[in-house]
Amino acid sequence: MLALTIAATVHISVLGAFHPVQFELRPASGATLVVQGLPTESGAESEGRAGAVPKTVVMKDGATLLLTWARINGPVTVTGRFGAPARFYLVIPEANGSGKVERQYFGKLELRRLGPQQLQAIVAMDLETAVASIVEAEGTKGLPFEARRAQAVATRSYLLAAAGKRHSGYDFCDQDHCQYMKDVAAENTAAARATASTRSQVLVYQGSIVAALYSANCGGHTRDLHEAGWQDGATPAGKYPYYGVSCPLGGTVSGHRVGMCQLGAIQIARQGKTANTILAHYFPGTQIGVTGARGTLLASVRPNAAPNTGRGLGSITASASIGRGGTSLVASSALGSGITLGGINAGKDVRAAR
Ligand SMILES: [Zn+2]
Ligand SMILES: [Zn+2]
Numbered sequence: 001m002l003a004l005t006i007a008a009t010v011h012i013s014v015l016g017a018f019h020p021v022q023f024e025l026r027p028a029s030g031a032t033l034v035v036q037g038l039p040t041e042s043g044a045e046s047e048g049r050a051g052a053v054p055k056t057v058v059m060k061d062g063a064t065l066l067l068t069w070a071r072i073n074g075p076v077t078v079t080g081r082f083g084a085p086a087r088f089y090l091v092i093p094e095a096n097g098s099g100k101v102e103r104q105y106f107g108k109l110e111l112r113r114l115g116p117q118q119l120q121a122i123v124a125m126d127l128e129t130a131v132a133s134i135v136e137a138e139g140t141k142g143l144p145f146e147a148r149r150a151q152a153v154a155t156r157s158y159l160l161a162a163a164g165k166r167h168s169g170y171d172f173c174d175q176d177h178c179q180y181m182k183d184v185a186a187e188n189t190a191a192a193r194a195t196a197s198t199r200s201q202v203l204v205y206q207g208s209i210v211a212a213l214y215s216a217n218c219g220g221h222t223r224d225l226h227e228a229g230w231q232d233g234a235t236p237a238g239k240y241p242y243y244g245v246s247c248p249l250g251g252t253v254s255g256h257r258v259g260m261c262q263l264g265a266i267q268i269a270r271q272g273k274t275a276n277t278i279l280a281h282y283f284p285g286t287q288i289g290v291t292g293a294r295g296t297l298l299a300s301v302r303p304n305a306a307p308n309t310g311r312g313l314g315s316i317t318a319s320a321s322i323g324r325g326g327t328s329l330v331a332s333s334a335l336g337s338g339i340t341l342g343g344i345n346a347g348k349d350v351r352a353a354r
Contacts, residue, residue, distance in 0.1 A: 006284055006294035008127040010159050011170040012181065013120060013147065016102065018095040020119050022068040025059070025078060033059040037076040038067075067111055069119050078109035081249060084194055087184070090121060101141050106184045111197025121168045121312070127295060136191035137182045138214075138262065144269035147262075148194035150278040153288070154196075154212035155179065159204040160240050161211035161297045198320035203240075203279060204289035209297060211238035212283060216262050222229045222282060223257045230258070243284050249307045259283065 015023075027033045029158060035057040054074065059065060080086030085107045092101040107125030109242040114120035125133075134155045135148055158179065163171040172178035185191040203210040223229055224244040247264035248271075268278045276288060292298040 006168055008160065008268045010127055010130045010172065011122050011124050012130060012172050012174055013122050013167065013170045014105065014181070015090065015092060015101065015121055016173055017175055018091045018092050018101055018116075020095070020121070020125045021117050022066060022093065023121060024089075024091035024093055025065045025109075026089040026091065027059050027061050027063065028089060030061055031087045032061070032081055033063075033086055033088055034081060034083075035059060035065060035076060035078050036048060037074055039071060039173060040074050046062065067119070069113065071127055072111060073111060074112075076111040078111070083108070085124075085126065085341055086288050095180060103110075104183045119249075120292055125184075127159060129254065130159055130181070132185035132189075132195035133183065134179050134181050135194055136185035137180050138191060143190065144266055145190060145194060146273065146275045146278065147265045147269040148197050149275035150260065150265050150269070151214070151262070152191075152195045152198045152200050152202060152229050153279055156198070156200075156291075157210050157212040158214075160202060160291065161209040164249055165238075175236050182210050186314070198275065200291045201293055202281055202289045204287045204297065205283075207297075208239050208288065209291075209295075210240040210283060210286055212279075213256070213259030214242075214262055214282075215257055215259065217249070217254040217255040218253055218261035218264060219253035220250040220261065221246050221257075222261055227259065228256060240283070240286070243344065244284060245284065271288045288317060 017242050025035070036054065038055040038057060040055050048196070058063065076155050078088065087104065087106045088109065089104050090109070091103075095101045105123045105125065106129050107123045110124070112120050112122075131152055135152050138155075139148055139149055141310055154303075159172070162178075166172055172224045173182040185195070203212050223242075225242050227244060228242075242258055247261045247267075249261070249264045249267045251263065260278070265278045265282070266282060279286070279288070291300045296320070
């Protein structure tokens with residue numbers, strides 16, 4: 001089988017808002033962690049001296065490891081066996097003023113010193129894992145499913161378009177500066193299903209993925225970049241010009257009001273409209289695109305603003321090419337029910353991993 005979906009990876013700096021001096025690391029239920037780069041017992045004193053070999057520790061379910069600023073010299077990496085991503089808990093035993101903070105992640109962790117008395121935790125996670133985690137953090141109970149799906153497409157677009165442009169050394173933080181994120185989304189949650197059902201879909205404008213912004217409540221009208229005072233180029237907006245559009249919901253303004261209004265999206269979804277209608281409303285002039293390996297854009301099609309048929313865009317067909325060999329593919333997609341990529345050269349259909 002062709003490995004068509006080599007997943008894109010995003011690096012997210014987590015829990016930095018708590019300025020952690022130490023982390024407690026714990027495998028999630030059933031997980032095994034491989035921790036590399038820990039100093040040997042005398043490592044802290046023998047840094048730079050020949051023979052100070054970094055230690056590897058294997059942690060099974062139930063084990064706990066305290067990683068303190070003073071003990072860490074070089075970067076410490078945490079993975080599953082054979083370098084695979086793993087499910088783990090990161091705990092700050094005593095966050096300043098917040099008590100204990102505990103988060104579960106799925107990915108590969110790197111811990112390093114960040115200035116005096118602060119550790120930085122960067123989780124390298126699969127793009128779809130990051131999307132689901134953000135959709136989960138942005139959602140509340142009872143949110144219409146199509147609003148979550150719109151959020152998933154916007155989030156995926158933003159992550160792909162803005163990666164590497166917000167921070168150096170990693171792609172995004174987990175705060176409002178980039179996008180809010182907490183725990184990994186559990187399987188079968190609405191966030192996970194909304195993400196899976198829009199897998200690989202992004203917003204496209206003039207052939208580029210849109211850094212699709214969103215905010216809580218526009219108060220009745222979203223702002224274009226001029227109104228937002230974001231014309232200095234140092235904005236997260238990217239190439240898409242953004243247009244101020246009317247929103248079906250008024251109320252108190254919350255957020256920057258550029259891009260998708262989350263409360264408005266909920267309102268549109270409650271009228272029986274699809275995620276694509278929501279996206280077409282807040283991002284006029286864009287298309288829905290399909291990404292392939294490492295988040296590269298394969299093809300794009302115009303969003304369909306038709307009323308909810310329960311099937312999103314319906315059937316689309318687009319030609320695209322992928323890979324160094326220039327393998328020709330036809331991406332025929334019933335968006336909303338997964339994407340089928342049929343390899344012409346392979347002579348058989350290959351369903352993209354779900
Ligand atoms: Zn940030
Ligand atoms: Zn609004």
